[in-house]
Amino acid sequence: xxxxxxxxxxxxxxxxxxxxxxxxxxxxxxxxxxxxxxxxxxxxxxxxxxxxxxxxxxxxxxxxxxxxxxxxxxxxxxxxxxxxxxxxxxxxxxxxxxxxxxxxxxxxxxxxxxxxx
Numbered sequence: 001x002x003x004x005x006x007x008x009x010x011x012x013x014x015x016x017x018x019x020x021x022x023x024x025x026x027x028x029x030x031x032x033x034x035x036x037x038x039x040x041x042x043x044x045x046x047x048x049x050x051x052x053x054x055x056x057x058x059x060x061x062x063x064x065x066x067x068x069x070x071x072x073x074x075x076x077x078x079x080x081x082x083x084x085x086x087x088x089x090x091x092x093x094x095x096x097x098x099x100x101x102x103x104x105x106x107x108x109x110x111x112x113x114x115x116x117x
Contacts (some may be wrong), residue, residue, distance in 0.1 A: 002027040002107065004097050009111030012087055020082040020111055022097035028078055029054040035080045036101030037071060039113075041093035050082060051101035065091070087115045 008020040022035065029035060036051035050071035052059040059071045070083040080097060096110035 002031075002099060004099070004107045006096055006108050006111040009095060009113045011114045011116065013117050014088060014115055016087050016115070017083070017085045018087065018113060020084065020095055020113075022080040022082075022108075024078045024080075029073060029075050029080065032099040034101045035073065035097055035099055036103075037080075037082045037095060037097050038103045038106070039091075039093035039095045040110075044093070046103055047093075048101065048103060049095070052080060084113070087113075089115045091115050 003026045005023045008018060010018060012018055032054055034051050034053055037049040038046060039049055040046045048062055049065055050059060050061045050069055052071045052073055054073060061069060068086045073080045092113060092115050094110040094112050096106050096108055098105035
């Protein structure tokens with residue numbers, strides 16, 4: 001059974017960067033068409049941040065993060081990454097990954113990102 005473990009979150013100042021990792025085990029990334037990153041924050045709706053094709057690496061982004069975030073995957077390491085640059089306070093939230101870019105497929109605990117001065 002697929003297991004996804006997120007890591008890499010933390011506290012960062014506005015304008016800073018973080019790289020999140022989503023490590024898969026139990027199955028390979030290529031067993032799924034896509035992997036996505038989502039985030040939740042108090043008082044805000046859950047948001048799809050980015051989604052990547054495991055086969056060709058093509059990606060889609062939320063308008064709010066386009067140009068600042070980059071999703072990538074390393075099939076040899078069975079890991080999907082989210083490079084986050086120029087972070088803003090509104091990027092604060094619990095980030096988690098899910099297969100088939102389905103937010104309901106959350107399997108891990110997520111990783112907390114806090115952007116604050």
